[in-house]
């Protein structure tokens with residue numbers, strides 16, 4: 372008997388993705404075009420990517436993560452779900468160029484990034500904004516998901532505790548201020564964001580790229 376070959380299972384799991392993928396889908400399916408390309412930054416385990424790509428089949432979902440073990444997990448989740456996704460890219464947002472010239476694709480319709488900017492130094496937020504501006508079409512959207520401070524204050528005790536725990540692991544990490552991220556985004560050519568409240572005191576911020584057309 373010939374045994375069927377099974378791909379090794381490199382999947383990793385982040386339980387929060389099971390809880391927030393449905394609310395994320397609801398928000399993103401309203402915002403994103405039916406067809407087009409999304410570049411996901413910091414895809415992590417790949418669970419969001421696989422779920423969202425399965426539920427929005429008209430979109431090409433390009434994943435990325437600088438961690439090779441996580442890129443393996445992303446590919447493994449896709450294989451397990453029998454989903455064809457482009458291979459995960461090795462993107463560190465702080466790099467001055469995200470892709471080599473031969474990989475450099477057409478501008479994308481959206482850049483999606485969940486739960487990265489507070490678990491990385493501030494330079495990662497700046498890198499994300501400048502890279503998204505380089506890769507988005509005019510009118511394209513940068514969608515950021517995670518906890519944010521508003522008006523200089525935490526929006527819930529649980530976010531404050533999370534912020535303390537992040538800062539105790541790395542003093543350069545921490546829950547970012549919505550207004551400060553917005554100020555930087557404006558400098559990079561984005562509009563003021565649409566702010567969508569999400570479960571568990573998270574937000575989705577949607578920054579449209581490109582200048583407002585006068586009179587519109």
Ligand SMILES: C[S@@+](CC[C@H](N)C(=O)[O-])C[C@H]1O[C@@H](n2cnc3c(N)ncnc32)[C@H](O)[C@@H]1O
Pocket residue numbers: 385388412413414415416419436437438441462463464465484485486487490491495
């Ligand atoms: C908490 S995980 C979030 C993963 C996934 N987006 C989610 O919501 O489950 C943070 C991710 O940020 C990635 N990351 C950290 N620093 C980064 C950087 N400079 N550029 C790109 N990704 C980074 C990590 O590799 C990790 O996958």
